[in-house]
Amino acid sequence: MSIHELDIGDVIEKINELKADIVGLQFPEGLKVHAIKVAKQIELGTGATVIISADPCYGACDVADVDMGDSVDVIVHFGHRPLPIDYDLPVIFVDARSNIDLLGCIGSAMGFLEGYNKIGLVTTTQHLHLLDEVADFLEQNGKKILINEGAGTTKGQVLGCNFSAIKDIDADAFLYVGSGNFHALGIKLFTHKPVVVADPYLGDAREIDEFADRILRIRSARIAKAMEAERFGIIVSSKRGQSRLELAKNLKNMIKEEGKEGFILFLDDVSPNLLLPFTELDAFVMTACPRIAIDDSKMYKKPLLTPQELEILFKRRKWEDYEIDEIKYTR
Ligand code: SF4
Incomplete structure (x- = not known):
């Protein structure tokens, strides 16, 4: 199978x-x-x-x-x-x-990790059972490997919206084992440190920095586009694991303090078409899955911001302090 x-x-x-x-x-x-x-x-x-x-x-x-x-x-x-x-x-x-082999792409990643000694190692659910094997290989090749457990996640595991497993890791660089740029981008935006992807499905490795810079430029442009917005839609998910109503209420208050209007919209599956009827709204803020604003940005005609980006828009946070939005767990 x-x-x-x-x-x-x-x-x-x-x-x-x-x-x-x-x-x-x-x-x-x-x-x-x-x-x-x-x-x-x-x-x-x-x-x-x-x-x-x-x-x-x-x-x-x-x-x-x-x-x-x-x-x-x-x-x-x-x-x-x-x-x-x-x-x-x-x-x-x-x-x-x-059960795909990981060591081939880890070998390729070694070139990108040259000059870095302390490496934070992370992956997703499907490769967690092989993470110790990867750590052994890297340590045999002279690296100091750091793997932590997060709040709500397993040791060495990151989600697209939760990076607690790397929060306390003081690494020179991070190595993400897995496919695509989704998790690696999150790690980059969370740590602002060098991130290398070892991709077992492509059998090679790559850096994420250039891609992350491009995404940050897009985020900056989306914030700038929201400057003139007077009315905001604050999106709340009905999915149990994405629902952040308290955050939405706080954002509504913040928007009011800025002399603007905020309206809470309750959705299950967030999609661009479902926002189209709200023609009176100028921009949206996402409290559902934190990755929708960042990864699906192009699909939305009006600016769709994360809560932290809204703070930047209102000059309550500096651009230099850009943070990826997370769904945090306490247990
Ligand atoms: S909220 Fe988004 S990033 Fe987090 S687990 Fe759900 S789908 Fe993935």
Whole structure:
């Protein structure tokens, strides 16, 4: 089954222990191709009826307990580790471990890490089981490796919206093991230190600095475009793991103190089309997933800012103190 391993035997055992009659399954987009095969296995192994959530799923912030809670006895959520969030019904989290080789791309990363001694090492859920192996390799090659546990996340794990695992790491540079620029960009904006991506799917490594500079230039332009805004839409998510109503209320007060108007908008899946009817609003502030404003910026016609960018707009924070927005956990 592709490069991802899903431990279905363990899931069947847990479902049987719970004596569940109806089981909800939830997969992120990349794993949905396995949904039917997994559903068949679970129905055979438990005798339960399976319902597959076909809605998009972005992370452990987005467990379908609110949507499916009345219809199922348990939810099996694939591909993400649990966050410290209270759910309405039992949720079984299943890692999707990737068995792709990591050491090839780590070898390539060594060139980019030359001159740096203390390296902060991080990855995402699917490679966490191989992180010690990567650390050993780097230490054998003369690096001092620093790996920490975050609040709400596992040792060495970063999310696109949570960097607590690297908060207290005093590294010369960070090495992110994984694909794409999404997490590496977050690490760069959080630490402002050199970040190297070791990408096992491409089998090579790269620096993220140039890409991050380009994103920061776009963010600066979006803030400048919001200068004339008088009315702001403050977006709040109904997803349990993204919902920050208190923050939204504080932002509404801040906007009022600046002599402008703020209106709280409550959404499930945030998308540009859903904001189009609000023609009287000049700009938006995002309290849902912190990455929507940064990564999907081009899709939105009107400026869409993070809370920290709103502070910069109102001169309550200096541009030099730019911070990526995070969803923080205390446990
Ligand atoms: S809030 Fe956004 S970045 Fe954070 S886990 Fe959810 S989808 Fe990922």
